[in-house]
Each structure stands twice: as C-alpha cells, then as structure tokens.
Amino acid sequence: MATLNLGILAHVDAGKTSLTERLLHAAGAIDEVGRVDDGNTQTDSLALERARGITIKSAVVSFRLDDVTVNLIDTPGHPDFIAEVERVLGVLDGVVLVLSAVEGVQSQTRVLMRTLRRLRTPTLIFVNKIDRAGARHDDLLREIDERITTAGIAMGVTHGLGTPAATFVPSGAEDDAFASRLVDVVTEHDDSLLRAYVEDATSVSHRRLRRTLATQSRRALVHPIYFGSAITGAGIEALLGGVRELLPSTDGDSAGPVSGRVFKIERGPAGEKIAYVRMFAGTIEVRDRVTYGSGAESKVTALSAISCEQGGDGTDTVADAVGAGHIAKLWGLGGVRVGDAIGRTPSSDADAEQHFARPTLETVVEPKRRRDNGALHAALTQLAEQDPLIGLRQDDVRQELSVSLYGEVQKEVLQATLLADYGIDVTFRETTTICLERPVGSGASAEHMGDDDNPFRATVGLRVDPGPEGSGVCFRLEIELGSLPYSFIRAVEETVRETLQQGRYGWEVTDCVVTMTHSGYTPPPPYGWSKWSSSAGDFRQLTPLVLMSALRRAGTRVYEPMQRFWLEIPADTVGSVMAALARLQAVPGTQTVRGSVCVVEGEIPATRMHALDQKLAGLTRGEGVLESAHGHHRPVSGPVPTRPRTDNNPLDRADYLLRLKGRV
Ligand SMILES: Nc1nc2c(ncn2[C@@H]2O[C@H](COP(=O)(O)OP(=O)(O)OP(=O)(O)O)[C@@H](O)[C@H]2O)c(=O)[nH]1
Numbered sequence: 310m311a312t313l314n315l316g317i318l319a320h321v322d323a324g325k326t327s328l329t330e331r332l333l334h335a336a337g338a339i340d341e342v343g344r345v346d347d348g349n350t351q352t353d354s355l356a357l358e359r360a361r362g363i364t365i366k367s368a369v370v371s372f373r374l375d376d377v378t379v380n381l382i383d384t385p386g387h388p389d390f391i392a393e394v395e396r397v398l399g400v401l402d403g404v405v406l407v408l409s410a411v412e413g414v415q416s417q418t419r420v421l422m423r424t425l426r427r428l429r430t431p432t433l434i435f436v437n438k439i440d441r442a443g444a445r446h447d448d449l450l451r452e453i454d455e456r457i458t459t460a461g462i463a464m465g466v467t468h469g470l471g472t473p474a475a476t477f478v479p480s481g482a483e484d485d486a487f488a489s490r491l492v493d494v495v496t497e498h499d500d501s502l503l504r505a506y507v508e509d510a511t512s513v514s515h516r517r518l519r520r521t522l523a524t525q526s527r528r529a530l531v532h533p534i535y536f537g538s539a540i541t542g543a544g545i546e547a548l549l550g551g552v553r554e555l556l557p558s559t560d561g562d563s564a565g566p567v568s569g570r571v572f573k574i575e576r577g578p579a580g581e582k583i584a585y586v587r588m589f590a591g592t593i594e595v596r597d598r599v600t601y602g603s604g605a606e607s608k609v610t611a612l613s614a615i616s617c618e619q620g621g622d623g624t625d626t627v628a629d630a631v632g633a634g635h636i637a638k639l640w641g642l643g644g645v646r647v648g649d650a651i652g653r654t655p656s657s658d659a660d661a662e663q664h665f666a667r668p669t670l671e672t673v674v675e676p677k678r679r680r681d682n683g684a685l686h687a688a689l690t691q692l693a694e695q696d697p698l699i700g701l702r703q704d705d706v707r708q709e710l711s712v713s714l715y716g717e718v719q720k721e722v723l724q725a726t727l728l729a730d731y732g733i734d735v736t737f738r739e740t741t742t743i744c745l746e747r748p749v750g751s752g753a754s755a756e757h758m759g760d761d762d763n764p765f766r767a768t769v770g771l772r773v774d775p776g777p778e779g780s781g782v783c784f785r786l787e788i789e790l791g792s793l794p795y796s797f798i799r800a801v802e803e804t805v806r807e808t809l810q811q812g813r814y815g816w817e818v819t820d821c822v823v824t825m826t827h828s829g830y831t832p833p834p835p836y837g838w839s840k841w842s843s844s845a846g847d848f849r850q851l852t853p854l855v856l857m858s859a860l861r862r863a864g865t866r867v868y869e870p871m872q873r874f875w876l877e878i879p880a881d882t883v884g885s886v887m888a889a890l891a892r893l894q895a896v897p898g899t900q901t902v903r904g905s906v907c908v909v910e911g912e913i914p915a916t917r918m919h920a921l922d923q924k925l926a927g928l929t930r931g932e933g934v935l936e937s938a939h940g941h942h943r944p945v946s947g948p949v950p951t952r953p954r955t956d957n958n959p960l961d962r963a964d965y966l967l968r969l970k971g972r973v
C-alpha cells in the first residue's frame with residue numbers, strides 16, 4: 310500500500326496537536342477526539358506534555374486515507390524545541406503548515422516555511438481557529454502572500470468567521486474568483502498551459518487546472534491554503550481531501566537493499582533504546598542484522614510498525630517486518646544515534662545539512678546532591694542520544710557538566726525530565742551565550758618524525774584555510790593516496806574534529822578547511838609488531854600540536870550569535886525605536902512603511918534580545934509587536950569573550966615536552 314509521511318508544523322499553540330487528533334478522528338482511527346487542555350491526546354503522551362499543554366517531542370500516529378497509509382508526525386512549535394523539527398524534516402513526503410486565523414503569520418512560521426521551500430517539501434497551509442473571535446480571512450491571505458509565499462491559493466471560502474459556527478466551503482469551477490486565481494497560480498509554472506489559455510480560455514477545463522495544481526503542489530511549486538477549526542471540526546474533511554489529492558504518496562521499493570533514517574530515539578519502560586526509522590527502501594525483519602551510523606552493525610531484537618491496521622489506534626503494532634515508506638520502531642541497536650542512516654544512506658540529502666540555527670546558549674548543570682554527579686552524567690549522556698544538540702560538555706578541569714540550550718523553556722523541561730525520569734534534582738548556573746571561532750587567514754604547520762623535539766613516531770603537516778560560512782569543518786588530503794594507512798588518516802581526521810571543538814579562545818572552530826599536507830610513519834616489521842613502529846596513538850597525540858600551531862598562524866576571530874528580529878511599530882515612533890536599537894548594537898535592515906505602521910527588520914546580538922523585548926512597550930505606547938528567530942553570527946566588537954578549556958591536554962610542543970620530562 311502507498312504511504313505518505315506527513316509532518317504537522319507550525320509556531321507554538323497554532324493547534325497542531327489538536328489538528329492531529331481531529332484528522333485521526335475524521336479518518337476513523339480513534340472514536341473520541343482528545344483535547345490538549347484535558348491532557349488526553351494521542352500525540353502529547355508524555356506526562357510533562359500533558360501537564361504543560363505543549364508538545365515537547367515529535368510523535369507519530371498513523372491513519373488510513375482511501376488506499377494510502379498516512380503516517381502523521383506531530384511536532385513541537387516552541388522555538389526551544391526546533392531541533393525536534395529539524396530531525397523529522399528529512400523523513401517527510403509532505404507537510405501541513407498550520408497557522409492561527411487570529412495570530413496569523415509568526416516569525417517561527419516564516420523560519421519553517423523558508424526551510425520547507427528550500428527543501429522543496431510539498432506543503433499545504435491550514436489556517437486553524439476560524440471559530441475564535443478575531444479570526445481573519447482576506448487579511449490573512451494577504452499576510453501569507455506578503456510574508457511567507459506568493460504561491461498560495463485559497464481552496465475555499467469561510468462563513469460565520471470568528472464564531473463557533475464558522476464553516477469552510479471548498480471552491481469549485483463555478484466560483485469565478487477561485488477559477489481565475491487557479492489559472493494565475495498554475496500558469497506561472499506551465500507555459501504550454503498559459504499559451505493554451507491565452508489562445509482559447511474555454512479549451513482549458515477546470516479538471517485540467519486541478520490536475521496541474523496537484524502536480525505542482527506535489528512538486529512544492531504551489532501551496533494550497535485551507536481554513537478550518539481543529540476544535541469544531543470545520544474544514545477537516547476538505548483538508549483530508551487536499552492531503553489525498555495534492556500531496557505525494559510513495560510506493561517505495563520494499564524488495565531493494567535496506568535504506569532508512571533514524572529521526573527519533575526514546576527509552577522504553579525498562580530503559581531499552583528504541584529507534585524510530587523511516588524506511589526509504591527495502592524491508593527489515595526481526596533478527597535481521599543492520600548497519601547504521603559509521604559502520605556499526607547490530608541485530609534487530611524486536612520491531613514494531615507505526616500502523617493503523619488491525620483496528621489499532623494509529624500508534625504502534627507489533628510486526629514481523631517493515632517495508633519501504635513505513636515507519637518502524639527498532640529494538641536492539643545499542644549505539645544508534647538520531648540522524649543515523651540504517652543500511653544504505655538515503656539518496657535524499659536533506660539530513661546531511663543543518664536547517665536551523667544551533668543552540669546559542671549554554672549553562673552549567675549541577676546536582677543538588679553532590680553524590681548524584683555520576684548519575685547526572687549518565688542521565689545527560691542518555692538524553693544527548695535523543696537530542697544531540699544538547700551538546701553535553703564535561704569540564705575535566707573544574708569537574709562540571711554543561712549543556713547547550715535554545716532557551717528557558719527547554720531548560721525547565723530538562724530540569725523536570727531529570728527529576729521525573731532519573732530522580733536527579735538539579736540547578737543551573739547563569740545562562741551564557743555560545744560564540745564560535747572562524748579562521749581569519751591561512752596557516753600551516755608540520756612536525757617531522759625523527760626530529761629531536763617530536764616525541765611521536767609520526768609525521769603530520771596540516772594547513773588551515775577559511776571555508777564558506779555555514780560549511781562546517783572540511784577535512785582534505787594533499788598527501789599521496791596510499792602513503793599513509795587509512796586507520797592513521799582516520800585518527801588524524803577524528804582528532805582534527807575533536808581539537809577544533811575548542812579553538813584559541815575556547816570556542817568551537819568552524820567554517821574552515823583543514824588539509825593534511827605531510828605524512829610519515831614507521832611500518833611494522835614484515836612479521837609481527839615492534840615497539841618502534843607507529844601507532845594511531847602517535848597520530849592522535851601529535852595532531853593537536855600541529856593543528857593548534859597552524860591555527861595560531863591562521864589567526865581566529867570570535868563571532869557572537871545574533872537574533873533576526875521583525876518589529877511592527879507605529880510610524881511616528883520609528884525615531885526613538887531606531888535610537889534604542891542602536892544602543893542595543895542592533896543592525897537594522899529593511900524598513901517598510903504601510904500606512905501608519907512601520908515594519909523594521911534586522912539583527913540584534915542574542916544577549917540583547919531580552920532588553921529589546923522589555924523596552925518595546927515603553928517606546929511604542931504598547932503597540933509594538935516583536936518577533937524573532939535565531940540568525941547568523943557576527944564578529945564580536947569590543948573585548949573578546951573566552952571560554953575556559955575543559956581539558957588539561959597540552960596543545961603546544963613546548964608544553965608537551967615539559968610534561969613528558971616532568972613525568973620521567
Ligand atoms: N478555539 C480554538 N482553539 C483551538 C483550536 N485548535 C487548537 N486550539 C487551542 O489552542 C491551544 C493549543 O493547541 P495545541 O493543539 O496544543 O497547539 P500545538 O500547535 O500543538 O501547540 P505546541 O505543540 O505546544 O506548539 C489549546 O488550548 C487548544 O485547545 C481551534 O481550532 N479553535
């Protein structure tokens with residue numbers, strides 16, 4: 310049977326979980342509609358989610374729509390949990406982007422839509438909450454057009470907007486305004502249709518236009534827009550019709566080699582690790598051995614499919630095998646991590662890149678009881694498996710643990726999870742921002758085996774060059790292939806990546822190319838091993854010395870995280886707001902005046918965002934609206950912030966030799 314893996318994405322509180330519940334009910338998978346406010350929905354199943362009424366982790370449920378199995382992934386909308394969204398993007402065939410008819414387009418909506426358009430993910434837009442007072446229609450369509458996509462098309466009209474009786478009526482051929490908008494939208498990407506229409510408008514049937522609309526929305530060229538209410542059920546049938554007609558389902562090749570992607574990891578009741586895998590090709594059976602990550606292999610000890618079959622409620626069902634297109638839960642893969650490929654790497658490279666900004670904050674976590682130190686480390690290590698962006702850092706010098714964060718809500722959730730699931734009560738130190746380092750120029754260094762002051766049986770030469778922004782760390786070889794055993798090359802590359810975690814100022818070094826320019830080693834004698842031959846350990850110890858010396862020559866600059874902001878203010882307050890922005894070291898970008906309102910966009914250091922938020926009401930008579938999203942990094946002006954190193958490893962040769970002598 311064909312499958313459609315469908316993501317529900319939106320800003321916080323737009324109604325994703327409520328919509329998920331409605332869709333399950335309308336499709337017949339559940340008998341009663343649960344409510345977020347009553348804490349009884351299918352997808353907000355964690356105790357913390359139910360207590361707080363927000364989604365924290367993505368959750369999958371399944372339902373049948375005609376001849377298609379739809380796996381629906383409900384995601385969190387709060388920007389602190391954007392990493393959960395990031396992890397599912399690579400496994401989706403289509404998306405329903407939810408907006409609130411009252412609150413309209415939010416900065417998070419724009420962040421999400423920009424990414425979906427870049428990934429060319431087919432996306433329908435659902436404007437929810439039409440039953441709420443203040444719900445908008447025409448005005449909201451204008452907002453969508455101006456702020457998220459000009460390729461939207463409203464698929465119907467609303468009646469009784471802003472009242473509990475609000476309804477959505479899909480438009481057909483008889484609606485002239487809809488028919489003409491349909492022509493405008495689809496001919497934008499179809500020249501032959503445009504020619505045919507210009508020559509003789511009557512020769513282009515409504516059916517042909519609908520077919521073209523379906524083709525184009527499956528290719529993410531247009532975005533059909535539905536209105537409705539997840540609470541009253543208005544517009545839900547029409548949306549389901551749109552999902553079936555306008556989003557792509559896949560049959561997948563269940564007979565081919567296994568290829569899948571892990572997008573979520575959780576722990577079962579007995580602490581066992583469960584990996585959620587979207588299967589792109591092949592079939593996995595219980596007791597199959599599968600490869601994952603960088604070459605690990607394990608036996609699948611148990612397996613279940615997210616399935617709506619056998620009268621299930623859309624959550625998981627025990628299965629013997631799971632094939633292409635479906636979502637499997639696998640037990641037994643001990644070392645598996647979120648983002649790992651299972652079997653062959655899926656051809657879609659959506660997972661290879663990073664879509665959203667990384668966390669910009671960090672804080673030290675301390676157990677209230679000192680004796681919980683070890684348990685805290687173990688618990689955070691487990692949580693980091695589920696959420697690698699936690700970026701657990703162990704400071705061996707000060708005996709401290711720190712984590713990366715997106716914001717205060719994530720911090721509170723982490724604290725509550727540690728207490729509820731691990732019985733560890735923790736406090737946090739003050740939250741600080743995470744900077745990064747980028748090389749300023751190029752620098753090279755080499756250490757040759759046999760030189761007096763090289764204590765290792767290895768020759769390593771490295772050059773550091775700046776790379777394009779956002780490119781991360783790229784490792785290249787300029788040595789003859791075959792001149793160094795692969796295991797030594799790997800040792801050098803791994804050590805390079807590890808060493809770059811802490812640059813000259815203690816921040817992670819990124820956006821650089823590290824090239825290995827020299828190599829040398831002493832091979833073992835023909836039979837056996839000698840203590841004089843080189844080992845991977847020689848390369849691991851020498852590489853940091855060479856790299857840090859190259860990095861010193863290249864020089865690095867520290868960059869601080871910025872937030873993008875979008876401000877809507879009364880036009881007569883522009884002067885005072887701009888002056889305040891300047892004091893906060895913001896960089897204003899475009900300014901657009903619309904009648905009595907002015908929209909200012911720009912960037913502000915992440916550390917100043919809170920101050921801007923607090924000053925705004927006073928500057929704008931309480932009328933200013935501020936939205937923000939994580940943005941880029943910019944060079945720090947003023948004193949350079951440093952981060953203390955977390956290890957005692959010597960990073961220059963003089964230190965190393967002194968240390969070695971000290972030990973002798
Ligand atoms: N009036 C009205 N309220 C709605 C509608 N949909 C959702 N709500 C309410 O809006 C609030 C948020 O709903 P959720 O479904 O939790 O929203 P969400 O997008 O899943 O929220 P997060 O996952 O935390 O980002 C709840 O109080 C819902 O009852 C709707 O169509 N009409």
Ligand SMILES: [Mg+2]
Nearest residue numbers: 325326363364
């Ligand atoms: Mg939710």
